[in-house]
Each structure stands twice: as structure tokens, then as C-alpha cells.
Amino acid sequence: MSSYWFGWRKAKVxxxxxxxxxxxxxxxxxxxxxxxxxLPALMILLLWLxxxxxxxxxxxxxxxxxxxEGYSEQQKxxxxxxxxxxxxxxxxxGKKPELKILSDRYTQLKAIANMANIAVVLAIAIIxxxxxxxxxxxETRARNNVEKxxxxxxxxxxxxxxxxxxxxxxxxxxxxxxxxxxxxVVDFLFGLEWSPQTAIREDQVGSSGAFGIVPVLTGTLLISxxxxxxxxxxxxxxxxxxSEYAPKTFRSIAKPLLEVLAGVPTVVYGFFAxxxxxxxxxxxxxxxxxDVSAESALAAGLVMGIMIIPFVSxxxxxxxxxxxxxxxxxxxxxGATRSETVRQVILPAxxxxxxxxxxxxxxxxxxxxxxxxxxxxxxxxxxxxxLEAVTTVTVQIVTLLVGDQEFDSAKTxxxxxxxxxxxxxxxxxxxxxxxxxxxxxxxxx
Amino acid sequence: MSTKDKATVGEDQHGIESExxxxxxxxxxxxxxxxxxxxxxxxxxxxKMAIDNISLDIGKNEVLSMIGPSGCGKSTFLRCLNxxxxxxxxxxxxxxxxLDNQDIYDQKLDVVPLRARVGMxxxxxxxxxxxxxxxxxxGPRIHGMVDSKTDTDExxxxxxxxxxxxxxxxxxxxxxxxxxxxxxxxxxxxxRAIAVNPEVILMDEPCSAxxxxxxxxxxxxIDELREEFTIAIVTHSMQQAARVSQRTAYxxxxxxxxxxxxxxxxxxxxxxxxxxxITGRFG
Numbered sequence: 001m002s003s004y005w006f007g008w009r010k011a012k013v014x015x016x017x018x019x020x021x022x023x024x025x026x027x028x029x030x031x032x033x034x035x036x037x038x039l040p041a042l043m044i045l046l047l048w049l050x051x052x053x054x055x056x057x058x059x060x061x062x063x064x065x066x067x068x069e070g071y072s073e074q075q076k077x078x079x080x081x082x083x084x085x086x087x088x089x090x091x092x093x094g095k096k097p098e099l100k101i102l103s104d105r106y107t108q109l110k111a112i113a114n115m116a117n118i119a120v121v122l123a124i125a126i127i128x129x130x131x132x133x134x135x136x137x138x139e140t141r142a143r144n145n146v147e148k149x150x151x152x153x154x155x156x157x158x159x160x161x162x163x164x165x166x167x168x169x170x171x172x173x174x175x176x177x178x179x180x181x182x183x184x185v186v187d188f189l190f191g192l193e194w195s196p197q198t199a200i201r202e203d204q205v206g207s208s209g210a211f212g213i214v215p216v217l218t219g220t221l222l223i224s225x226x227x228x229x230x231x232x233x234x235x236x237x238x239x240x241x242x243s244e245y246a247p248k249t250f251r252s253i254a255k256p257l258l259e260v261l262a263g264v265p266t267v268v269y270g271f272f273a274x275x276x277x278x279x280x281x282x283x284x285x286x287x288x289x290x291d292v293s294a295e296s297a298l299a300a301g302l303v304m305g306i307m308i309i310p311f312v313s314x315x316x317x318x319x320x321x322x323x324x325x326x327x328x329x330x331x332x333x334x335g336a337t338r339s340e341t342v343r344q345v346i347l348p349a350x351x352x353x354x355x356x357x358x359x360x361x362x363x364x365x366x367x368x369x370x371x372x373x374x375x376x377x378x379x380x381x382x383x384x385x386x387l388e389a390v391t392t393v394t395v396q397i398v399t400l401l402v403g404d405q406e407f408d409s410a411k412t413x414x415x416x417x418x419x420x421x422x423x424x425x426x427x428x429x430x431x432x433x434x435x436x437x438x439x440x441x442x443x444x445x
Numbered sequence: 446m447s448t449k450d451k452a453t454v455g456e457d458q459h460g461i462e463s464e465x466x467x468x469x470x471x472x473x474x475x476x477x478x479x480x481x482x483x484x485x486x487x488x489x490x491x492x493k494m495a496i497d498n499i500s501l502d503i504g505k506n507e508v509l510s511m512i513g514p515s516g517c518g519k520s521t522f523l524r525c526l527n528x529x530x531x532x533x534x535x536x537x538x539x540x541x542x543x544l545d546n547q548d549i550y551d552q553k554l555d556v557v558p559l560r561a562r563v564g565m566x567x568x569x570x571x572x573x574x575x576x577x578x579x580x581x582x583x584g585p586r587i588h589g590m591v592d593s594k595t596d597t598d599e600x601x602x603x604x605x606x607x608x609x610x611x612x613x614x615x616x617x618x619x620x621x622x623x624x625x626x627x628x629x630x631x632x633x634x635x636x637r638a639i640a641v642n643p644e645v646i647l648m649d650e651p652c653s654a655x656x657x658x659x660x661x662x663x664x665x666x667i668d669e670l671r672e673e674f675t676i677a678i679v680t681h682s683m684q685q686a687a688r689v690s691q692r693t694a695y696x697x698x699x700x701x702x703x704x705x706x707x708x709x710x711x712x713x714x715x716x717x718x719x720x721x722x723i724t725g726r727f728g
Contacts, residue, residue: 248534326571330634332532334584334641335561344583349574 028142035149036132041125048117056109060102172423175416182410183211188417190214194380194391196400196411211414213421215382219390220422223301223376224365226386230305231365232358235312242313243320244342255317262310270374273303278375281387290387295377298386304371311361312354319353320346352437359433363426369394393422469716470705472694474502480675481526481563481645486540488521488530488699495521497699499540503645508667508676510686510707513696514722519679522696523647526677527563528556544645561588564638568650570630572622572637577614580622580633581605584641600640608636609666628659635666639674646670648678652685664689683723687711695719 057080086103087110136142180188191212238258242251278299285291323346331341347354369392377389378399400415473479479502488496496518503509503526511519521530528549530536542549549559561584572580581601582591591597601618605611610632614625622633631651638646648667652660667676667689680686686693686707693710695703695718703710703719714720 324571326567326569327573328532329529329565329567330571330573330637331583333527333529333560333565333567334587334637335557335559336583336587337557340587344587345573 025143028146029136031146032142033129033132033136035146036135037125037127037129039149040128041121044124045117045121048120052113052117056106056113059109060106169423172416172419175413176420179410179413179417182413183417187211188213192382194396196396196414211410211417213393213418215380216391216393216396216418217421218382218384219297219376219380220366220392220394222297222384222386222390223304223372223392224362226298226301227304227308227365228358228362230302231308231312231361234305235309235361236316236354238309239313239316239320240342240347243317244338244346255314258313259310261307262314264307266307266368266370267374269303269307270370273299273371273375277303285387293377293387293389295375295389296387297376297390300372300376301386303375304365304368307368307371308361308364311364312357315357315360316350316354319350319357322353323349352439356433356437359429359436363429366422366426366429367394369398373398393418397422468500468701469703469719470710472501472701472704474504478502478504480505480545481677482541482543482546483522483525484541486522486525486538486542488518488525488539489537490533491535495699496525499701501694501701501704503675503677504692505675506671506673507692508671508678508690509692509694510690511677511679511694511696512681512683512686512722513702515681517696518699519694519696520649523649523677523679524565526645526647527560527565529560529565531556558588561641562643563645563647564641564643565647566631566634566638566649566651568653570627570634570654572625572630572633574621574623576619577605577622577625577633578618580637581640584637588641590641604636604640607639607666607670608632609662610636626659628655628662631655631659631663632666635663635670639670643674645675645677648676650679650681653681660685683711695722697722 060083061076061080083103083106086100087107188211191210192214193210193212194215195210242255242258246254274295278296281296281299281302282293327345327349328341331345336345372392372395376391376395378391378395379389380391380396381388383390397415397418400412400418473482481503483502484500486496486499487494499518499522501522511523513519524530525538525542526549528538530538538550544559544562548554549563573583575583578601581604582597585591585597585600591600602611602615605614610629613629614620614633622630625633631654635646635651652663655663664685667678670676678686678689690707692704693707694701695710695714695716697718703714703716705715710719711723714723720726
């Protein structure tokens with residue numbers, strides 16, 4: 001901050017009051033020196049913070065009394081934990097006097113490190129600031145420099161998101177590969193049975209697990225299909241009403257209300273599905289003489305459909321509104337009625353956007369977990385009957401990873417394989433959506 | 446000084462205030478010659494008056510051009526003639542507009558067949574995002590004018606031929622209408638409008654987005670279409686008005702100032718405002 005003013009002042013002074021002589025406008029010199037002092041200091045601070053604990057710990061451990069010489073790495077780790085806990089005033093596993101000495105040393109080192117940190121960072125900030133103000137001359141291209149740095153920052157931010165995605169994909173991929181070492185890919189992709197168990201002992205009953213994804217994937221697709229059957233017609237029609245027919249005042253109230261649906265936590269939808277919708281469906285089934293299980297795909301699908309209505313309606317509404325008024329005028333001027341205009345002119349023109357919205361909703365439905373956990377059950381039935389209980393990919397991931405697990409059994413690794421499958425499916429849908437949108441986008445204009 | 450003040454000063458200079466709203470020239474035609482008759486039309490956008498007491502007839506097989514400075518109400522007036530102003534919420538139309546002696550603002554009258562009888566071509570070409578063929582076939586289809594594929598083919602072909610576009614597009618009727626050039630798109634829109642066989646065609650600055658060559662083609666087309674249709678055209682180009690129209694109406698500040706035979710308006714305008722406008726003193 002202060003270095004901003006130094007840079008500003010310096011530039012003002014060297015310009016001698018004639019600002020036109022300067023290459024850039026005054027604030028840019030300020031920004032330049034602020035960035036010079038701020039950025040390197042910030043980088044040092046981050047590096048320091050990430051290495052501080054490691055360095056301090058290794059210093060402490062190198063001072064270990066000879067009594068601990070024979071300790072294995074694991075035991076040393078435990079010991080270090082004790083030391084840390086002690087220095088922060090928490091309970092430790094065993095009170096040993098020599099640990100107290102070590103922990104004091106740890107606290108001391110930590111304090112020194114903190115001081116050193118502050119000193120170094122400040123020094124670097126000042127050096128950077130001074131360096132920058134040295135650099136400021138009349139012909140300094142401050143604006144270009146600042147803009148280069150800003151561009152760099154923007155690039156860095158965008159790459160963080162990209163690298164995170166790549167990281168997630170890779171970690172899932174590697175775990176999935178480990179799973180496929182135990183279970184063949186073909187069995188996984190085409191197996192018709194899903195019962196993820198692994199034997200803890202060789203002679204255990206029911207030790208043979210089956211890892212066929214088909215019933216689980218069918219469940220996901222069935223529920224998503226039901227959800228789309230609910231969401232697409234209702235969402236689309238409400239979007240058409242809101243954008244073409246509704247009076248402005250009604251629209252301004254109804255649209256935010258509809259979007260509130262998207263804000264309801266999925267857990268709430270989940271117990272709504274399990275406690276209200278599922279019993280209703282079962283009762284209705286009984287009246288009709290149908291056998292409906294307590295947890296049915298229908299209940300989960302219906303509620304999920306309600307949940308994703310706002311995705312469809314809100315996006316479609318925006319797209320329909322974006323269709324140029326000239327299209328409507330053209331159709332009306334030919335004597336088309338309102339519904340003819342909507343069906344034959346506006347919907348075709350808005351179609352790419354609508355498809356995009358629908359596919360986004362599908363991805364959302366496939367990835368949805370909470371509603372299905374609560375309303376659709378856990379048993380992996382291979383069925384197309386919406387009245388039976390089914391399970392979905394996401395639910396299975398949850399159940400596989402909940403509780404105490406070893407992370408190298410086929411059972412837990414299966415979760416990663418499922419995750420990968422899910423990722424591939426949603427990715428494919430997104431690519432498809434992009435393709436469709438791009439293909440039809442240039443239709444009007 | 447705001448633009449409104451300027452305009453008022455201008456009016457004072459030309460003495461419009463003292464001359465009442467009476468239109469100079471001959472706005473009305475003999476009953477047997479006129480197709481659309483407008484009497485004492487007022488249009489309001491909310492509180493603002495956009496059209497102030499206009500009475501004007503549009504004759505059979507004539508091209509009536511409407512000229513005047515921007516915001517003078519000529520487009521608004523044109524849009525009253527097929528009730529396109531209905532789509533604007535705050536717009537209100539008073540007065541009496543008749544098509545072949547039938548009141549088009551009659552409560553009982555359905556606006557859909559009216560718009561089939563009074564077609565419209567807009568300033569900016571607005572083909573639908575469909576193929577050339579479907580663009581033309583759209584109107585006849587929704588009005589049930591065609592049953593079979595051969596019927597539709599015929600309507601498409603004749604409409605495109607009348608719009609002078611057939612030779613250019615006959616080999617690519619399946620191509621999207623939006624892929625044509627600006628002038629071709631505008632002729633496509635004209636073809637689309639005449640495909641439903643209207644009685645009157647309204648054109649709202651149909652050439653303002655086009656280059657001189659495309660404009661010439663459309664003007665030629667307008668002249669040919671006069672044989673069968675009644676055409677009202679709004680234009681900013683006085684040369685265009687002089688070339689295509691038989692009668693010309695000059696609008697100013699929501700009022701109809703002068704109407705008359707085109708050659709008379711452009712050679713011997715009676716009203717000072719008209720003369721100022723066509724000689725380029727303002728506007």
C-alpha cells in the first residue's frame with residue numbers, strides 16, 4: 001500500500017509536474033511498485049509457510065536423545081505428534097520428562113521461525129519497493145508492465161481450476177486402475193450382479209464379491225430418466241409461459257420463486273421424498289393393486305425431477321428471451337398465432353440453448369446422491385420397473401466409502417471405478433451438449 | 446436546449462401551430478379507389494402521444510410512401526395497419542381504421558386472419574432459422590392454404606419467382622434462410638409475405654440495411670408487386686419514395702402534414718415543412 005504512494009510520488013517528482021511526459025499515467029507507477037513489493041513477498045511467505053513445519057520438526061528430531069535411536073519411522077512420527085501436542089498445551093499419550101524439553105525447544109524454534117518469517121517478508125517487500133522505485137524513469141513503461149503482471153495473475157487463477165480438475169481425474173484414474181488389477185474391466189463393465197464384498201479371511205462365507213456395474217448404472221439411468229420425464233415438460237412449459245405469455249409483474253415474482261427450488265438443500269428433498277412421496281406412491285399402488293416397495297425409484301425420480309425443474313426452466317427462459325423480437329414480429333406479421341409462433345419459430349430458434357439446459361440438468365440428476373440414498377434404497381436390482389427399489393452409482397460410492405475401510409481392498413477401490421464411470425458419463429454428456437449448442441448456435445443473426 | 450424545445454421552435458417558425466392539424470393535399474380518396482381507410486387515428490405510448498389525429502387512405506394498386514424525420518410516427522402508423530402494435534403492452538390506438546370497409550380494431554375481428562391479409566416486411570431482414578423452403582411455406586401452412594407437397598412446392602416456387610429470388614436459390618432450397626446475403630434475405634422476407642396472398646403489404650424501411658444494388662432490385666420488385674397488391678412503404682430515402690411510389694405522405698411530430706401525388710410533393714410541395722424536409726433543410 002505505502003509502496004503504491006512511493007511509486008506514485010516518485011513518478012510525480014521525476015515528471016516535474018508535466019504528466020504528459022510520462023509514458024504511463026501516474027497510478028500505473030504506483031501499481032507497479034506495489035506489485036514489485038507485494039508479489040515476491042507474498043510468494044516467499046507462501047513458501048515459508050509450507051516448509052516451516054517440516055524444517056522445524058526435522059531440527060527438533062535431530063536433537064532426539066540417544067534413547068530413541070532405535071525407533072522406526074512410524075514411532076518417530078508418533079513421538080513428533082506428542083511433542084507438538086505438548087507444545088500446544090494438549091494432552092499427550094505418555095508423560096515423559098525428556099519430551100518436555102523437546103517440546104520447549106519446538107516452541108522456541110517455532111517462535112524464532114515466526115519472527116524470521118516476518119522479518120524476511122518485510123525485507124523483501126521493502127527491497128522490492130525500493131527496486132521498483134529505482135526503476136521508475138520518465139520512459140518506464142509502467143502500464144505495460146502492470147498489465148503483463150495482471151495478465152499473469154489471471155492466467156495463474158485459471159490454471160488453478162484446470163490443475164485441480166486434472167488432479168482429481170488422475171487420482172480417481174489411478175485408484176480405478178488399481179481396482180481393475182483386481183477385477184477385470186470386462187467383468188466390471190458387463191457384469192450383471194453387484195454385491196461388493198471382499199473376504200477378510202480366506203474361509204469366510206459370502207466372500208466372493210461381484211462387481212458388475214450394469215445394475216447400478218441402470219438404476220442411475222432409470223432414476224434420471226424419471227426425473228427428466230418430470231423436469232423437462234414442466235420446466236419447459238413454465239419457461240414458455242413465463243417468457244411469452246405471463247404479464248411482467250407475474251414473471252418478476254414467479255421466476256425468483258421457481259429458482260428458490262434450486263436453493264433447497266438436497267437433504268431436504270431427500271426426506272421429503274422418503275417421508276412424503278414414497279408413502280403416497282405406495283398407498284396409491286395398494287389402491288391400484290400394485291406391489292410397490294417402500295423405497296421406489298419412482299419416488300426418488302419424481303422428487304429429483306422437481307429439484308431440477310429450475311435448471312431447465314431458468315435456462316430455457318433465458319434462451320427464449322434471447323430469441324430476437326424480429327423473429328416474433330416476422331411470425332406475427334404472417335398471421336401466426338401465439339402458440340404457432342412459440343412452437344414453430346421460437347422453440348426451434350431456442351432449441352440449442354434448451355438442449356444445453358436439459359443436458360446440464362441430466363448431469364445434475366446423474367450426480368445427485370442425497371435424494372437417492374434416502375428414497376431409492378441400496379439394493380442393486382437389475383430392473384426397469386420404477387416401482388422397485390434400485391440403487392445408483394453415487395449411492396454405492398457413499399456406502400462403499402462410509403465407515404472404517406482399508407483403502408486397498410477391491411471393495412473400496414470399486415468406489416473409484418464407479419466414480420470414474422460417472423465422470424466419463426457426465427463428461428460425455430457435457431461434450432454432447434457443447435457440440436449440439438455449437439452446431440445450431442449460428443442459426444439466427 | 447432539449448430536442449423537444451428545438452422542435453417546438455421549428456414549428457413556430459413554420460407556423461404549424463396556427464395552421465391547425467389540417468393536412469395539406471388530398472389524404473382521402475374516393476370510396477371505390479381506396480383499400481384501407483384511416484380516420485382520426487391517435488396512438489399513445491403510455492402517456493405520450495405518438496400519432497396525432499391522422500386521416501389517410503391507401504388506394505388500390507398504389508404504392509404509398511411515408512417520409513419524415515425520425516420519430517415522426519410513420520413506423521408507428523404503419524404498424525397500426527396490421528395491429529402489430531398489439532404486441533407492445535403500453536401502446537393504445539384510437540380512431541377508425543378500415544380494410545375494405547371492415548373495422549380492423551373491431552373487438553370481434555380476429556387479428557390472425559387480418560395479419561394474413563395485411564402482410565409486413567421489416568427494416569431488418571428477419572428470416573426464420575429454417576430452410577429457404579420452409580421460410581416461404583410457413584405462412585401458407587399455418588393458414589391451411591396448402592395441403593399436398595406439390596401445392597407447397599408450387600407456392601414456394603411462384604412466391605420466390607415473384608420476389609425475383611428463384612433463379613438465385615432454386616438449387617439450394619434446403620439451405621438455411623439465414624445463410625443468404627442481406628438483399629437476398631430481404632427478398633426472401635418479401636416472398637414469405639406474398640406467399641400468403643395478402644391484399645396489402647406494409648414495408649418498414651425495407652432497404653435501409655441494404656446496398657444500392659440490392660435496393661434497386663427491391664425497388665423494381667415493389668413496382669411489379671403494385672399490379673396485385675396495395676403497398677405502404679416507410680422510407681428515409683426521398684429518392685426511393687420518388688422512384689417507387691404514386692402518392693407520398695409527409696409526417697412530422699406525429700402529424701400528417703401533407704399528402705399528394707409523389708411528383709407533386711417532390712416538385713411543388715405546398716407546405717413549408719415538407720419543402721424544408723425534401724430540400725434537406727432539416728431532417
